[in-house]
Amino acid sequence: xxxxxxxxxxxxxxxxxxxxxxxxxxxxxxxxxxxxxxxxxxxxxxxxxxxxxxxxxxxxxxxxxxxxxxxxxxxxxxxxxxxxxxxxxxxxxxxxxxxxxxxxxxxxxxxxxxxxxxxxxxxxxxxxxxxxxxxxxxxxxxxxxxxxxxxxxxxxxxxxxxxxxxxxxxxxxxxxxxxxxxxxxxxxxxxxxxxxxxxxxxxxxxxxxxxxxxxxxxxxxxxxxxxxxxxxxxxxxxxxxxxxxxxxxxxxxxxxxxxxxxxxxxxxxxxxxxxxxxxxxxxxxxxxxxxxxxxxxxxxxxxxxxxxxxxxxxxxxxxxxxxxxxxxxxxxxxxxxxxxxxxxxxxxxxxxxxxxxxxxxxxxxxxxxxxxxxxxxxxxxxxxxxxxxxxxxxxxxxxxxxxxxxxxxxxxxxxxxx
Amino acid sequence: xxxxxxxxxxxxxxxxxxxxxxxxxxxxxxxxxxxxxxxxxxxxxxxxxxxxxxxxxxxxxxxxxxxxxxxxxxxxxxxxxxxxxxxxxxxxxxxxxxxxxxxxxxxxxxxxxxxxxxx
Ligand SMILES: Cc1cc2nc3c(=O)[nH]c(=O)nc-3n(C[C@H](O)[C@H](O)[C@H](O)COP(=O)(O)OP(=O)(O)OC[C@H]3O[C@@H](n4cnc5c(N)ncnc54)[C@H](O)[C@@H]3O)c2cc1C
Ligand code: SF4
Numbered sequence: 001x002x003x004x005x006x007x008x009x010x011x012x013x014x015x016x017x018x019x020x021x022x023x024x025x026x027x028x029x030x031x032x033x034x035x036x037x038x039x040x041x042x043x044x045x046x047x048x049x050x051x052x053x054x055x056x057x058x059x060x061x062x063x064x065x066x067x068x069x070x071x072x073x074x075x076x077x078x079x080x081x082x083x084x085x086x087x088x089x090x091x092x093x094x095x096x097x098x099x100x101x102x103x104x105x106x107x108x109x110x111x112x113x114x115x116x117x118x119x120x121x122x123x124x125x126x127x128x129x130x131x132x133x134x135x136x137x138x139x140x141x142x143x144x145x146x147x148x149x150x151x152x153x154x155x156x157x158x159x160x161x162x163x164x165x166x167x168x169x170x171x172x173x174x175x176x177x178x179x180x181x182x183x184x185x186x187x188x189x190x191x192x193x194x195x196x197x198x199x200x201x202x203x204x205x206x207x208x209x210x211x212x213x214x215x216x217x218x219x220x221x222x223x224x225x226x227x228x229x230x231x232x233x234x235x236x237x238x239x240x241x242x243x244x245x246x247x248x249x250x251x252x253x254x255x256x257x258x259x260x261x262x263x264x265x266x267x268x269x270x271x272x273x274x275x276x277x278x279x280x281x282x283x284x285x286x287x288x289x290x291x292x293x294x295x296x297x298x299x300x301x302x303x304x305x306x307x308x309x310x311x312x313x314x315x316x317x318x319x320x321x322x323x324x325x326x327x328x329x330x331x332x333x334x335x336x337x338x339x340x341x342x343x344x345x346x347x348x349x350x351x352x353x354x355x356x357x358x359x360x361x362x363x364x365x366x367x368x369x370x371x372x373x374x375x376x377x378x379x380x381x382x383x384x385x386x387x388x389x390x391x392x393x394x395x396x397x398x399x400x401x402x403x404x405x406x407x408x409x410x411x412x413x414x415x416x417x418x
Numbered sequence: 419x420x421x422x423x424x425x426x427x428x429x430x431x432x433x434x435x436x437x438x439x440x441x442x443x444x445x446x447x448x449x450x451x452x453x454x455x456x457x458x459x460x461x462x463x464x465x466x467x468x469x470x471x472x473x474x475x476x477x478x479x480x481x482x483x484x485x486x487x488x489x490x491x492x493x494x495x496x497x498x499x500x501x502x503x504x505x506x507x508x509x510x511x512x513x514x515x516x517x518x519x520x521x522x523x524x525x526x527x528x529x530x531x532x533x534x535x536x537x
Contacts, residue, residue: 042532048528051467051468051469051481051482051483051527052467053465053467053483054427057426057427063426063465065467065481065483065527067481067511067527067528068483068511068527068528070528071511071527071528071529074529074532078532153469154469154479154481155478155479156478156479157469157471157478157479179468182466182468182493182494182497183468183497184497200427200429201422201429201431202422202423202424202425202426202427202429204422205421205422205424205429206424206464210464210490210493308427309427
């Protein structure tokens with residue numbers, strides 16, 4: 001029983017953004033064996049492309065850029081020597097009947113198998129795309145989500161547009177309006193269907209007002225033009241039911257439409273495991289320690305619900321990591337009560353928690369009618385308690401009690417000839 | 419006049435009366451808002467965050483920021499200067515990319531030295 005596989009962990013953390021990093025650090029600091037899996041080349045999650053500042057005011061009382069904020073957690077993560085894989089894709093994950101999870105990971109060097117006692121989902125969120133918004137017309141090149149535009153400009157150093165229109169006034173869209181303006185593109189305007197902006201007031205001020213970019217409320221993009229590449233869009237005003245107002249249409253020539261219409265938790269893996277999803281948050285249902293309805297599966301960060309501030313994302317990762325480490329160590333201290341199923345129908349409880357040494361009472365039923373049998377609780381091979389029974393019947397529950405110490409290796413219920 | 423304090427995500431809407439050093443500010447949840455209003459009226463400043471080209475294929479752009487805020491009016495000139503810079507060595511977060519940049523330093527906001535383990 002002791003030949004532990006080297007690839008067996010207390011936690012597998014899925015996702016290396018701020019939530020996953022905080023979870024991994026917290027679990028490691030609690031003595032857990034942690035493996036973090038990230039599908040991208042580098043750790044840091046969405047923060048890698050968040051070069052703007054405004055992060056960390058809650059946790060650090062400082063205005064950091066997203067990359068600086070990530071750096072604080074990355075330092076801890078690397079200092080603790082936490083095992084991780086990048087460029088690693090989760091091929092499959094399965095719940096094991098005895099508890100825990102088995103993973104198949106596709107990495108640069110082929111398939112890797114892993115086992116863990118717990119799984120922390122820290123997969124972040126995805127952007128709602130233009131497809132999820134109703135716009136007439138083809139889907140020519142030049143329609144991006146704001147996050148994609150941010151990736152192209154900030155990570156790749158590529159300019160996706162010379163003149164663009166932004167649909168939606170979420171923070172990412174506002175941040176990109178400023179970013180593209182600084183890089184020399186013309187941002188014709190931001191069009192928001194609601195009557196007030198979706199993003200923070202400070203971002204309307206420092207990203208739009210500073211660069212004289214107009215914000216059009218109660219407005220939307222109604223058509224896109226162009227076959228291969230976007231050539232322009234039609235914008236219009238909407239009424240209180242979000243219906244286009246006839247006669248308010250306006251054509252704008254542009255080579256890109258940047259869409260910033262919200263984020264949704266990424267929960268493909270949660271769903272493949274059968275974790276129940278709350279239709280209100282679009283993330284899993286969890287308890288106060290962020291455990292989902294599947295024992296041993298935890299969720300944190302934007303995979304749980306979309307957070308405005310990364311500080312809260314890190315806090316939730318910390319909580320989930322701590323709880324998962326505790327859960328895993330509890331599990332490790334649980335030993336199964338063994339019995340021969342030829343002799344007994346069942347034995348309850350099925351597990352002994354070594355953290356709670358002391359008395360254990362086993363309730364059991366014999367499998368068949370017996371006369372003159374002895375039944376014993378053996379602890380590490382020694383009969384701690386035994387009793388002779390004149391008659392045993394499956395319909396009659398019996399019980400035996402004995403004291404067990406924390407250093408126990410094996411508990412079993414035995415039926416012997418009296 | 420009204421302005422939004424951009425110091426923190428609260429984004430307080432400030433109501434300002436008077437001019438110069440002699441102003442009355444309403445709506446600020448903390449003293450930083452009053453200070454912001456004063457400098458915003460006399461000498462508006464912004465932190466610049468952007469990226470600088472590098473010679474490294476695995477990291478073509480290095481995220482950078484000005485160590486302190488620079489005059490708002492200098493932002494576009496600062497971007498022109500950025501385009502003339504290239505990072506030729508692997509820097510750590512906090513290292514200087516340019517020592518003399520519109521009255522402050524331009525510093526790296528990410529680490530370029532980490533190697534990941536790709537099992
Ligand atoms: C453009 C933008 C601007 C923002 N601006 C601010 C701001 O100014 N201030 C602020 O406080 N917050 C801001 N935020 C919010 C903050 O960045 C996020 O809340 C935070 O990054 C979420 O962290 P996370 O770890 O949950 O997810 P992410 O950072 O998205 O990380 C998730 C990671 O999981 C990986 N992953 C996903 N699925 C799998 C899988 N199946 N296998 C392996 N890996 C997987 C992804 O590759 C990614 O690296 C911004 C967010 C965005 C998108
Ligand atoms: S006044 Fe204070 S609380 Fe309000 S936005 Fe400015 S810094 Fe934040």
